[in-house]
Amino acid sequence: MLLLFKPWRTLQELKGEATSWREAFESEEFSPELLMIVKNMNIENECKDARDAHASLVREQRAKPHMF
Numbered sequence: 617m618l619l620l621f622k623p624w625r626t627l628q629e630l631k632g633e634a635t636s637w638r639e640a641f642e643s644e645e646f647s648p649e650l651l652m653i654v655k656n657m658n659i660e661n662e663c664k665d666a667r668d669a670h671a672s673l674v675r676e677q678r679a680k681p682h683m684f
Contacts, residue, residue, distance in 0.1 A: 617641060621650050 618641055624630045631640035646654070 617654055618644060621646060621654075 618624075618630050618637070622630060622644055631637060635643075
């Protein structure tokens with residue numbers, strides 16, 4: 617998310633040498649608007665994961681022979 621929402625030209629501007637990516641992200645203060653965008657991006661990914669899991673389950677069920 618830092619790559620998308622924090623202005624930078626070099627990786628050192630995103631995080632220091634001794635700082636982890638998590639620490640750099642957590643220390644950054646994002647506007648409420650950007651936080652909402654990040655939340656929506658997470659929701660979109662969760663929906664895609666659920667869609668893919670459901671599609672996989674449907675394919676798996678269709679591949680099984682039907683027994684009456």
